[in-house]
Amino acid sequence: MVQSIEKSVALSTEELKKxxxxxxxxxxxxxxxxxxxxxxxxxETLKPEHVKNRLLGHWGSSxxxxxxxxxxxRLIKKYDLNMVYLAGPGHGAPxxxxxxxxxxxxxxxxxxxxxxxxxxxxxxxxxxFPGHIGSHVTPETPGSIHEGGELGYSVSHAYGAVLDNPDxxxxxxxxxxxxxxxxxxxxxxxxxxxxxxxxxAVLPILHxxxxxxxxxxxxxxxxxxxxxxxFVGYGYEPYFVEGDDPMIMHQKxxxxxxxxxxxxxxxxxxxxxxxxxxxxxxxxxxFRSPKGWxxxxxxxxxxxxxxxxxxxxxxxNMHSNPEHLQMLEAWMKGYKPEELFDENGxxxxxxxxxxxxxxxxxxxxxxxxxxxxxQDLNLPDFKDPKYVIDVIEPGKIEVxxxxxxxxxxxDVMAKNMTTxxxxxxxxxxxxxxxxxxxxxxxxxxxxxxxxxxxxxxLSPDGRVMEMLSEHxxxxxxxxxxLTGRHGLFHTYEAFAHVVDSMFNQHAKWLDICKNKVPWRAxxxxxNILLSSTVWRQxxxxxxxxxxxxxxxxxxxxxxxxxxxxPPDANCLLSVTDHCLRSKDYxxxxxxxxxxxxxxxxxxxxxxxxxxxxGIWEWASNDDQGTSADDPDVIMACCGDxxxxxxxxxxxxxxxxxxxxxxxxxxxVDLFKLQDDSEHPHGxxxxxxxxxxxxxxxIIFNFHGYPWLIHKLAYRHVRESDRLHVRGYKxxxxxxxxxxxxxxxxxxxxxxxxxxIDRVPKLGSRAAYLKERMKNEIIDHLNYAHTHGIDKxxxxxxxxxx
Numbered sequence: 030m031v032q033s034i035e036k037s038v039a040l041s042t043e044e045l046k047k048x049x050x051x052x053x054x055x056x057x058x059x060x061x062x063x064x065x066x067x068x069x070x071x072x073e074t075l076k077p078e079h080v081k082n083r084l085l086g087h088w089g090s091s092x093x094x095x096x097x098x099x100x101x102x103r104l105i106k107k108y109d110l111n112m113v114y115l116a117g118p119g120h121g122a123p124x125x126x127x128x129x130x131x132x133x134x135x136x137x138x139x140x141x142x143x144x145x146x147x148x149x150x151x152x153x154x155x156x157x158f159p160g161h162i163g164s165h166v167t168p169e170t171p172g173s174i175h176e177g178g179e180l181g182y183s184v185s186h187a188y189g190a191v192l193d194n195p196d197x198x199x200x201x202x203x204x205x206x207x208x209x210x211x212x213x214x215x216x217x218x219x220x221x222x223x224x225x226x227x228x229x230a231v232l233p234i235l236h237x238x239x240x241x242x243x244x245x246x247x248x249x250x251x252x253x254x255x256x257x258x259x260f261v262g263y264g265y266e267p268y269f270v271e272g273d274d275p276m277i278m279h280q281k282x283x284x285x286x287x288x289x290x291x292x293x294x295x296x297x298x299x300x301x302x303x304x305x306x307x308x309x310x311x312x313x314x315x316f317r318s319p320k321g322w323x324x325x326x327x328x329x330x331x332x333x334x335x336x337x338x339x340x341x342x343x344x345x346n347m348h349s350n351p352e353h354l355q356m357l358e359a360w361m362k363g364y365k366p367e368e369l370f371d372e373n374g375x376x377x378x379x380x381x382x383x384x385x386x387x388x389x390x391x392x393x394x395x396x397x398x399x400x401x402x403x404q405d406l407n408l409p410d411f412k413d414p415k416y417v418i419d420v421i422e423p424g425k426i427e428v429x430x431x432x433x434x435x436x437x438x439x440d441v442m443a444k445n446m447t448t449x450x451x452x453x454x455x456x457x458x459x460x461x462x463x464x465x466x467x468x469x470x471x472x473x474x475x476x477x478x479x480x481x482x483x484x485x486x487l488s489p490d491g492r493v494m495e496m497l498s499e500h501x502x503x504x505x506x507x508x509x510x511l512t513g514r515h516g517l518f519h520t521y522e523a524f525a526h527v528v529d530s531m532f533n534q535h536a537k538w539l540d541i542c543k544n545k546v547p548w549r550a551x552x553x554x555x556n557i558l559l560s561s562t563v564w565r566q567x568x569x570x571x572x573x574x575x576x577x578x579x580x581x582x583x584x585x586x587x588x589x590x591x592x593x594x595p596p597d598a599n600c601l602l603s604v605t606d607h608c609l610r611s612k613d614y615x616x617x618x619x620x621x622x623x624x625x626x627x628x629x630x631x632x633x634x635x636x637x638x639x640x641x642x643g644i645w646e647w648a649s650n651d652d653q654g655t656s657a658d659d660p661d662v663i664m665a666c667c668g669d670x671x672x673x674x675x676x677x678x679x680x681x682x683x684x685x686x687x688x689x690x691x692x693x694x695x696x697v698d699l700f701k702l703q704d705d706s707e708h709p710h711g712x713x714x715x716x717x718x719x720x721x722x723x724x725x726x727i728i729f730n731f732h733g734y735p736w737l738i739h740k741l742a743y744r745h746v747r748e749s750d751r752l753h754v755r756g757y758k759x760x761x762x763x764x765x766x767x768x769x770x771x772x773x774x775x776x777x778x779x780x781x782x783x784x785i786d787r788v789p790k791l792g793s794r795a796a797y798l799k800e801r802m803k804n805e806i807i808d809h810l811n812y813a814h815t816h817g818i819d820k821x822x823x824x825x826x827x828x829x830x
Contacts, residue, residue: 031088040283048099048279050369054131056323057364059123061087061149062156063342064357069149070366070374070555075358077348079333084347085157086164087120089340092322093236094124094311096204098391100282101200102128105385107373110227114391115175117183118204118236120164120341123156125173131376132384134171134392134474138548140150144376168541168549172392174399174511175201180532181210185504186234188219189489190396190512191229192505194445197396198293200232205248206241212500212531219501220311222472224489225300227447230293230452233265233313238320240337256315266292271317273335278318283313292314306489308474319785327361328353351443399513400612402548406515407444408728411437411606417631418598423647424676424828430669433598434620435462436604438517442492442610443468450500450509452494453519458486460560461622471495503555507535510553515609519558522619523566532557534583536615539589543613551612562621562732564670564775567764574761574769576733579699582617583737592617592699594732596672597627599634600697609640621734625669625830626676641698644720647830648679648693660692660725661788664780667696668732670738670766671755671775673826675730678780680829685798686791689784696722702741717745724751726787730775731756753783765813771806778802778809 032511040048061069063086068079089135090649094116105112129135130152136144142152155161162169166177175186187201207213223230239249248256253269260267268289270281279648287313296309326332328344344353388394395401411417416437418428442449442465451457451465458466463486470488472495481487496502499520506516520527535555542549559578566573579592591614595601600621608616628645629637637643646652653662666675672695679691696702721727727746731738760772770776774783781802785795786797812820 033084038398039280040820044092044103045276046278047380047383047647048103048283050382051131052096052099052275053364054366054369054376054380055099055127056092057361057366058130058149058152059088059091059095060324060361061153062086062123062126064347066154066158067150069153070146070370071358071361075354077354080347080357081154081158082343082348084345086123086341087341088123088205088324088343089320090118090121090236090238091124091127093238093316093318094121095119095128096282096318096322097200097202097316098125098128099383100279101391102132102384103197103283103522104286105389106383107393108290109389110198110290111389111394112198112200112391113174113190113394113397115183115187115190115199115201115333116166116173116177117175117202117207118480119178119206121177121204122162122164122166122170124161125166125170125177126156128384129171129392131380132392134390134404137393138171149374167654168169168538168546172390172394172397174397174508176534176538180530181207181212181214181216182500182504182507182531182534183207184213184216184231185219185501186508187231187233188216188223189505189508191223191231192450192509193227193514194229194396194512195227195297197229197291198232199229200234202383203233203235205235205237205239205246208235208248209246212498212504216501216504217260217265218496218498219505220264221308221474222494222496223308223311224472225297226281226304226306227490230297230311232289232293235315236314237315237317237624238322239335240340242321242340244335244762245337248409249597260313260315260526263435265313266317267313269315269317270461271315273319273322275323282316288312289314295698306474323364325356328356337737349725359515365428394517396512398549399511400552402513403550403552404448404513406449406609407440408606409437409440409444409611411602412631412635416602418627420597420599420627420630422828423628424626426627428598428627429461429622429624430595430598430601430620431558431622432461432464434558434601435464437605438462439464439467445515446492448514450492450494450506450514450516451519452506452516454497454502455495455525456519456521456561457495459622460558462519465493469493479829499524500531503531507531507555510555513552515553517556517558519560521561521573522559522563522578523561523573523575525557525559526575526581529578529581532615536585536589537615539615540586543589554608554611554614555618556608556616557618557621558699559617560622562619562668562670564668564732564769565621565623565766567761567766567769573760574757576619578756579617579619579733580737582615583699583741585615585656587700589613589698590615590617592619593697594668594699595638595697596666596669596695597625597629597634599627599631600628600638602631603635603638605696623670626673628672637695638697641701642696645693645695648676648828650683651690651692658690659721661690661790662784663692663694663721663725663727664784665694665696665721665727665729666731667699667729667738670770671730671732674770674775674777675780676828677777677826678784681777681781683830686795688777689791690787694720699741702738703744721746726784727752728780728783728787729754730780733757753787755783765817765819767809767819768813771810776806778805783810
């Protein structure tokens with residue numbers, strides 16, 4: 030329900046006094062967190078032993094963060110607003126933790142951090158202290174859905190939170206150092222994807238305190254006119270709150286916030302009344318205040334407040350420099366704690382009244398603990414005949430695997446039109462997910478042209494999010510998930526590296542939440558599809574050939590990350606259904622968009638994917654008659670193209686060397702190569718001794734870089750001389766598919782040669798076969814360089830058995 034907001038109203042004398050007092054309490058706590066391990070209320074003269082031995086923390090942005098927090102609380106109470114707050118500036122946790130503690134949420138969750146002297150003592154000591162909490166807004170911080178200092182993701186995170194959240198206002202404090210990053214620069218365009226009818230609103234506040242760690246910030250050193258023009262150009266209506274006198278700044282901020290919230294409500298009211306979702310000019314605030322505001326102006330004769338020296342700890346050597354110790358005591362007493370806290374260390378009642386109550390507190394808003402709001406997706410049955418591929422014989426028909434996935438996602442979207450979105454850079458159709466457009470178009474709030482009607486697939490009501498910024502897309506999705514919803518992000522495999530650091534941050538966030546913060550409810554997994562994979566980028570060249578994203582992913586614990594390589598469409602359906610149901614994971618699915626052979630019917634696919642790794646009996650010949658023979662060689666594979674090439678090599682060997690016993694193994698869940706835990710479906714853990722045998726050579730054909738398999742499997746296959754991995758070796762450019770495979774030795778011919786070299790029993794009898802394989806390589810390379818394509822017998826190859 031849209032509520033009208035008053036025109037700008039100045040604070041009364043009493044309001045001004047109380048808001049400033051509350052802010053002083055926040056600043057007092059912020060300094061105490063950075064410096065003190067004892068004597069929290071300064072009831073005795075400050076001594077060296079009261080100060081932490083190692084000073085870690087960031088003061089510079091903290092006063093500005095809490096300044097805005099206090100003013101937002103005023104409006105939340107006044108208008109009963111549903112609001113969350115994201116702290117972009119690096120390690121500004123003291124500026125957030127202080128008001129979170131003062132409004133009571135911290136003590137409710139961490140019951141030993143009581144709102145008295147004893148609790149304040151623990152609250153101070155735990156900050157940036159070994160075994161306790163960090164100096165940024167970590168998952169342990171109530172109300173946080175963004176860990177400050179995430180390299181430029183605060184704005185995209187703010188916008189992801191308000192999608193399909195019509196009553197939510199997400200206020201994001203953007204650091205001016207953070208504003209120099211590429212992800213932040215593109216994220217300002219997020220305002221062009223907000224539909225004021227069905228979405229909430231974001232109020233960005235650019236915090237211009239002038240400095241990074243040791244340098245001025247760019248946006249703080251350009252003219253007012255240029256700065257205003259920048260944000261007008263981004264599509265915002267900028268408001269400015271600038272100065273250093275707290276009393277004047279309180280009045281300015283109160284007036285501007287009233288006007289901005291009023292502007293937001295008017296935009297929403299008009300759109301929802303008329304039913305016409307126009308793109309408005311949303312408000313934003315430029316908040317210019319001194320770095321380290323209210324802190325020491327100089328230390329040892331050098332400027333601190335309003336300069337980069339206040340960025341972290343304004344003064345050190347507290348145990349050896351009595352003058353610094355006296356300065357710290359004077360600084361903290363300057364906030365007049367005796368006026369703010371009673372004798373027991375509890376905030377006085379008249380200040381307690383300034384904070385909102387219950388779930389309206391930004392630190393207790395359930396939106397910021399989205400697992401509490403999450404509901405399972407209403408999923409169609411992925412085994413429905415309208416999705417599955419009817420595989421009567423393995424390896425006989427070809428299908429675009431991700432097109433089948435797109436059909437399934439289309440119906441997932443149709444059944445969840447307020448809680449599910451798909452995110453990807455201008456590649457939804459390229460990655461064959463375009464069936465989704467049958468039920469939902471691409472979000473587009475900018476201008477339209479007549480020709481857009483012919484295949485543009487644009488709509489202000491769309492649920493497909495496309496923008497050529499992987500950072501912005503993944504940022505939107507991360508907080509869409511963290512606030513209780515579901516989604517999928519897809520991109521080209523080679524370009525997933527653009528968001529390497531985002532993946533790292535989100536995986537670490539999930540790890541902490543899952544294992545160390547029990548009060549955070551599980552959220553939907555971050556599901557990532559990598560398509561247009563390395564082995565089908567033969568036409569785009571070397572720059573598009575990089576499967577290394579999975580190397581990064583496997584650096585994380587299998588407790589929060591999984592990597593899937595479904596070999597065909599039915600396996601991809603099973604994996605997709607599993608990933609969409611899962612919680613608290615990053616699921617990475619690697620599946621190519623081009624046509625590939627199909628191997629398993631849907632029941633077989635479900636069993637195979639449930640196990641994660643298994644023997645394909647139909648491709649093996651070591652299980653003949655009444656009892657299985659020991660295999661002579663194990664052909665293992667992982668990935669769609671390596672699977673086909675391994676099958677082709679197996680077919681050649683079975684024809685040319687019928688006495689050779691081959692066991693064929695396919696891997697879907699990459700982490701099963703290292704996972705010793707019990708299987709989630711009640712199966713026993715993978716028995717590698719039986720599966721791979723103890724002493725036979727293993728030829729492992731892998732989608733990515735070969736050394737990754739050695740890393741994952743080393744505990745199970747210690748004999749390096751029998752595990753031989755083939756994979757991408759940084760060879761390629763403009764090639765045919767088979768030529769690219771040959772250059773990296775994952776092709777059928779090189780695999781046959783590998784087996785001949787590794788299986789002693791073949792001996793000289795296989796010399797002629799090896800020679801023929803070398804000749805085949807030469808013939809196919811010459812053909813590709815002459816005709817520009819692979820031979821038809823390669824392109825049209827089918828499993829012959």
